Amino acid sequence: MKNLYKYFFRGLITILPVALTVYLLYIFLAWTETLTLWLLRPLIGSFYVPGMGLLSGVLAILVVGYLVSNRRIRQLLSFVELPFTNLPVVKSIYSSLKSFADYFAPASTSGEQSVVILRMPGHPLEIVGLITRRSFADLPGGFLPGKPGERVAVYLPMGYMIGGYTVFVPVEWVQPIDMSVEEAMRSALIAWMAKPAATQQAAAKS
Numbered sequence: 768m769k770n771l772y773k774y775f776f777r778g779l780i781t782i783l784p785v786a787l788t789v790y791l792l793y794i795f796l797a798w799t800e801t802l803t804l805w806l807l808r809p810l811i812g813s814f815y816v817p818g819m820g821l822l823s824g825v826l827a828i829l830v831v832g833y834l835v836s837n838r839r840i841r842q843l844l845s846f847v848e849l850p851f852t853n854l855p856v857v858k859s860i861y862s863s864l865k866s867f868a869d870y871f872a873p874a875s876t877s878g879e880q881s882v883v884i885l886r887m888p889g890h891p892l893e894i895v896g897l898i899t900r901r902s903f904a905d906l907p908g909g910f911l912p913g914k915p916g917e918r919v920a921v922y923l924p925m926g927y928m929i930g931g932y933t934v935f936v937p938v939e940w941v942q943p944i945d946m947s948v949e950e951a952m953r954s955a956l957i958a959w960m961a962k963p964a965a966t967q968q969a970a971a972k973s
Contacts, residue, residue, distance in 0.1 A: 799824035
């Protein structure tokens with residue numbers, strides 16, 4: 768009975784990520800197929816090839832990415848964002864999600880994204896975090912008053928939930944590690960239970 772219990776959960780853990788990924792892809796595909804069919808039916812009538820929705824969705828994403836690369840288009844989109852940035856509750860949700868997405872944008876100009884180990888002097892505790900900024904000149908007056916030396920903002924993600932803490936610490940408290948931001952966030956989300964990709968590849972070869 769114990770072995771059956773173990774095999775069941777091993778199978779569940781193996782199937783669940785694949786099933787959820789396929790399910791999300793199915794939802795995206797079904798939504799794009801339905802929307803594309805609704806938009807194109809007046810033009811093409813009953814002629815429709817399965818997969819046109821997915822192709823249209825990918826093309827739409829590429830077009831949006833190309834358009835927002837233009838400064839004038841970005842200024843125009845700022846007017847579209849007005850309802851999302853002014854309504855009380857919507858503003859908090861939209862601003863948080865947009866800031867989080869902008870942090871991982873490949874065109875980000877901050878150049879400050881890095882994974883670090885945070886070590887406080889006199890404490891053996893080590894915490895993995897992400898440096899989010901090194902300059903505080905644009906923050907309100909009085910921020911970090913009387914704090915000598917260079918400081919950095921470090922985001923400490925929490926496991927099993929979207930959230931975390933941001934701490935402002937002396938730069939000598941942090942040490943960069945050779946890990947991408949995406950890998951660090953993915954590992955933090957599951958409480959660092961998964962093996963690093965390099966270790967998994969080595970195990971697979973052996």
